[in-house]
Amino acid sequence: MKKTLLALFVAVSTFATAQIQQNTPPQINVAGEGKVTVIPDEAEISIGVTNTGADAATVKKANDAAIDAILKYLKGQKLDAKDYQTERVSLQRTYDYDKKKYNFVASQTINIHLRDLSKYDAIIMGVTDAGANTINGVTFKTSKEEQYKSEARVKAVADARKKAEDYTKALGQKLGKALMVTDNSQTYYPVMRATALKGYMADAESTRETLAPGEIAITANVNISYALE
Template sequence: MRVMLMAGLLAVAGVANAGTPLPDGPHVVTSGEGKVSVAPDMVTLHVSVTKRNPIAANAKQEADQAVNRFLEALAKQGVENADITASGLDLSEDTERADSGRRVSNGYTAERSIEVKLRALDRFNAVLDAALTAGINGFGNPTFESSRKTELMAQARALAAQDAQRKAEDLARGFSAHAGRIYSIDSVGSSTGERYLGRGELGTVTVTRSKTAPARYLQPQIEYRERVQAVFDLQR
């Protein structure tokens, strides 16, 4: 009877991940999920500058000058060097073949990428304006974040553990048993995502170069998710 009870609960709860230790006696395996949503308080900007010139050194110099102007502007905004990444350079020649088969050069392209972490969203507008003024001409999607990520992931993990235990107790109760001592716990995985709320709930960041032409950036809620798998002894 005890063997049948264990088999029935495992069929409902699912088989443990490979490598997860299982007890010899009756047990139940469950997985739990936890999620915490918050408004972001930081943003990472992904920008780049691309310059073309018939001379490779000139293309690089023009890109470097735009980056240097932007870095100077960031310093004035109080952005720390530790929050800036601007070390990469991609320099390439644009070539083609003429009808005669002769190789023809159309000049050189120099591209540099910059990532900037802003720890205060109220600087968003000023930094984007500074990038445009400096000659930055490539803008990727901003990545919104929370400075409390470690704390929030811990909260999501605790919720996942509670969810796994609740499921184990519900399953055991259906077979006139109850979940006993915890035998093993595994972290199945964690993730971070963005979620846009409904109208009226959506936060925005307004970006403008003039008072007559504002632009709105949608500010999502950040979701921190955690999944765990747990094995409990069964007791009758």
């Protein structure tokens, strides 16, 4: 009885699979990419304050004083309060194997959303004078990100359709309607990294240009399945 039921189940499953395959229309699956290259007009700047010493309270106090000065400076520059915020705060005990003693390391990170790149040098010099001693990275962005993403998506679909048309023409067939669309887009922004601000201390009146934002690429990737006619 069990063998009969198993054989019946296999037969039904095989028939169902065959029906699905028979009902699946001929199709072609292609990938498309769209890219929009723009000049950035904003930046995310991650700065930090780090102090090391033998006493936890002392290094924390030094860090707190520097952070307070930095926040007051940013407020004085008329930056919107929502455009700068604390990201990480830590106080750790470390061991110096050379001197065979423990030290404490206090650190805090602040992220600044700079909406006007012309203020970049002034902001970096200002936070340095206030007590920042590390810069973790600068990420260049655009204020019209959603607009450019939309343009990139349209280009990605056009690219996918062009590929599909090329293939179907070579096969001697016609391209039908789109059956499935999968968005595979991922946003990536190049990050300029540095580890310290000690070497940055340039003359405030210097005419040297210290920022080269270049261009950023907004890309969209899509997979589209088309029916073949």
